[in-house]
Every structure is written in structure tokens, then in C-alpha cells.
Amino acid sequence: MIARRRTLLRAALLLATTATLAACGTLDTAKAVLLNQVSFTPAQLQAQLDKHYPRQYDQLGGLVTLSVMNPQVAIPPDSTRLHLDFDIGIEGLGMRSDRPAGHIALTSGLRYDPRSNALYMEEPTLESAELPLLGGRMNATGRDLINGWLRDYARAEPVYRLDAETREKLGERRIAGTLIRNQRVVIELDR
Template identity: 75%
Template sequence: MTDPRRRSFLRIAALAATATLLAGCAALDTAQALLGNQVAFTAPQLQAQLDRHYPRRYEQLGGLVELTVMNPRIALPENSTRLHLDFDVGVDGMGLRSDRTAGHFAITSGLRYDTRANALYLEEPELESAELPLLGGRMNATGRDLINGWLRDYARSEPVYRLDADLQDKLGARQVAGTLIQNGRVVIKLDR
């Protein structure tokens, strides 16, 4: 090859190698890590799954009001054994429209693993804070009832994270011994 053609070829090869390396790094960041007798997940992995499932609409107060829960934001603080989850919320009913953000709320929770669903669910979630200005201020009884009703339903029926089929195959017949949050990660402990 002539010198300019060779340089052009080398540039293209270097760009292709860099793109391949970056794609591999991205795959490592989102892959579920099976390390010995545990599976570990990071906040970005949980966030990616949550982002795919929102916004969601939920009927509350016997269908009188509908909550639109959107924009989940998850954090796994290094010094905490509970995850932190923030949501924006819209309210449809009682003279309000759910296409506008009516406020936001934050919860903390442990996690439990459900073997039938191969998924992580909230365990003992607690409402930490809520601001619903359209309902008359920081928090009134109606707003608290709406969010607590949604939170109970959510913890019972909505997974925060579902293990992918590849990891389920790798686990095989191994049993889950427990789930905990430590050092900014979610860890599923496995029996030997």
C-alpha cells in the first residue's frame, strides 16, 4: 500500500478496534456478575431495567384516582443496606391531569428474591419523602394514602429487576440463600 492509503487503513483499523473495545466495556457494565457463590448487580443495571418499564399508570382509591408514576431514579448508597428510589408522579382525577408532573416521592427499601419469577422485589419499602404541591402542599392524608397504596401493590407485584435467561441457565439448580445490599451493590447469595 502507498503511504497515505496505509495511514488511512490504520486509522480505520484503530477506530474499529476502539469501537469493539468500548462495546465490550459497555457489555461488562450491564452484565450480571456471577462470582463464586453470589450474583452482584450495580445501580446502573437496575436503572436500565426500570427505565424500560416507565411511565406506568395505577388506579387508586377504587378507581377514583389514577397515578402515573414516571422517571424512576435508583441509588445504592455505599453506606446503606437499603436502596433509594425516587419517582415523579402525575395524578389523574379530582380535577387533576396525569400528563403533568404533580410532584415526586422517595422511598427506601430492602430487596427480596422471588425464585418463581427469578426477580428482585421491594422488601419492607418505606416512604421517605413526598411532595405533591397540587394536592395542597408537601404531603396531606390523601397524597400519603395514594402513594402508600401504590407502594404496597408495587412491592407485591412489580419486580425491580429480573434475571436474564443466560444467568438463570448459569445458576442451574443452585438455590438462593438470601439477598442483601452492601457496598453500593445488590448481592444475591447462593447455596454452595
Template identity: 55%
Template sequence: MTPRRHFIAAALALATGLALAGCSTLNAVTALLGNQVNFTQPQLQQSLDRNFPKHYDKLGGLVSMTLLNPHLSIPQGSNRLRLDFDLGIGALGSDSSRPSGHFALTSALRYDPTTRGLHLQEPTIEQVDVPSLGGVMNSSARGLLNNWLAGYARDEPVYRFDNSLLDRLGSRRIGRTDIENGQVVVRLGDN
């Protein structure tokens, strides 16, 4: 094969790779359909991955908790999403950055104009497994987890709308948020 043919073959391979990468990116693009915006599980997961791990201290560092490896799923037929986390708990200065357990929650979502994001709404802890605590949560760990959950739902979005999406929405009002058919659907109205 001549050098020119090597160059053409390499260029075609690169173009094919970029096209395939572009196709997977297109699948994650937010869909604006009439009076709604749809978000997929991969979009929400990508947002979570950028914002974890998170570390929290209580009682002046006597008890600490680290949440790692978030995994978001939208169970088919459910109107709530599920979030699974690895959980690290430390006491008296011990390391909480390594997973020592797992917990899962389910939640609806709501839009908050202050953060321009989708937040947990009425989250419920579904499962807690912390083998280092005998598989169950003690009162300190449960309090730390519940405090985190309340603060997280109030202050931190699972997904934040970017400027390009808000520009596309223009003056339309963001209304109710539903979870249906494996997607998050944000309903839109006129101002």
C-alpha cells in the first residue's frame, strides 16, 4: 500500500470513529418535544458522576461519611428513580473514603429555579447494608445519612440545566416533572 493509501485509510478510520462517537453523543442529547423536555438515564448518570464522591463530617469530624460510585436507574413502569451509592463511614478520625457499605434510595424529582436543576423529591431510603456495623445502621450513622439526604434533596440537583437548554426553552415556564417510560419528563407551559 502506498503512503497516500495509508493516509486515506487512517483518515477514514478516524472519521468512522468520530462518527460513531458522535452517534453515542446524539443519544444523550436532551430531547425537546413540543411541551416537554425528556432526560435519559445516561444524562442523569453523567451529571452524578461529575459531582461525586462527596465527603461529610459531623460532630467536629468524630463521625464522617463519604458517598461514592452513584448509580442511577429508572426502573421500567416506575414513577420514581433509584439511586444506589457505596458508603464509607468513619469514626474518631478513621478513613471514610473507602466503601464499607451500600445504600439505595428511590425518589421523584422536582425542578428548582434557584439552582436551575432537578432535585430529589420525597426521597425514601430503600436499602442499607453496612457490614462493618453488623449490617444495620446505628443511630449516629442513620442520623448522618438522613441529614445528608435532606440537605442533598434541598440544595444539590441531580441534574443541572445548562445555558443552551435554558436558551432553547426561552420564556416557557417549567412545570411538573414526571418519571415515565424510563425517562424523566419535564412539562413546559407558557409564561
């Protein structure tokens, strides 16, 4: 009798483990909802950004247009911030925006917006700017251009938008917070 119970218990555990593994195998493991979180890799963020660039932004009251192109996403080891690099072009002031006129690098935290189901930059910081056409150094005009774009971008442009499949897996669960850890973006869910 005891041997039969052990056999049934082992069979039940094996069946439960197999069902769990089978269910996990059908999910995209990079996006799967596991233990109250969803995570994304820099490559996933990069793939979505690549679809939306180059972009143009009017600045200085429409006097110039800033073209932002070639986004590059990274999360360095032990970093809690997303690193983004962009090439920029400037249309106006005798310049053309169809080719890079410089390069900017920034870091940012991320916030989740439930209305748009998207991740946006949170407290972005300009790390460096190279603008050879403006004398190689950041002058007041260049700083105004970049900071104006950065404010607008952080407020209105998502870095990553959750796809329908991920939103479906989340169901009615609410987002508790967003953080960057172990070279991944992690969206934590309420329990």
C-alpha cells in the first residue's frame, strides 16, 4: 500500500512538472510572466527602436530640425540605467539633416505607463555630445537643441511598447514598478 502511494505520488509530481515545463516551453521566455515580473533584453529594446528611426523633431521654435538616427541600446553590467546612443543631424543654420552631424550618449531609468502599455525614459541624463559642425564643443545652441529634444522624447516617445501577447499574459495584473537589473529591464507586477 505504501509503495503504491509513493508510486502515485511520484507519478503526480512527474505529471505536474511535465505540465509546467510544457506550459513554459510555449511562452517566449524573454517575455514570460515568471514569479511576478516580466523582463526584456537590450536586444528586444533595440529591435523595437530600430523600427522607429530615423525621426525628426522641430526645435527652437521650428528654426531647426533635429534628426535622430541610429539608436544603440546597452545595459552595462552592474548598471541600473539604460544607456542610449544616437547619431544626430541638424537641418537649418546652413546644415542638412540627412547625414549625421554629431553623436549623443545618454543614460536613463525607465517608467511604465499603463495607458500606453509602454516604457518611457525616466530622469534621462545627457552623458556626452559630440557636435563637430558646431565647433566640436557643446555650445548654448547645441545644448538647447539636445535638452529640448530629450525633454520631449522622455515625455512622449516610448522606448519599448508591450506587444499584445505580453499584455494578454499580464491579464488584469497591475504593474508595481520598473527597474534595470542584471542587464535586463524588469517590470515588477503586484502580487
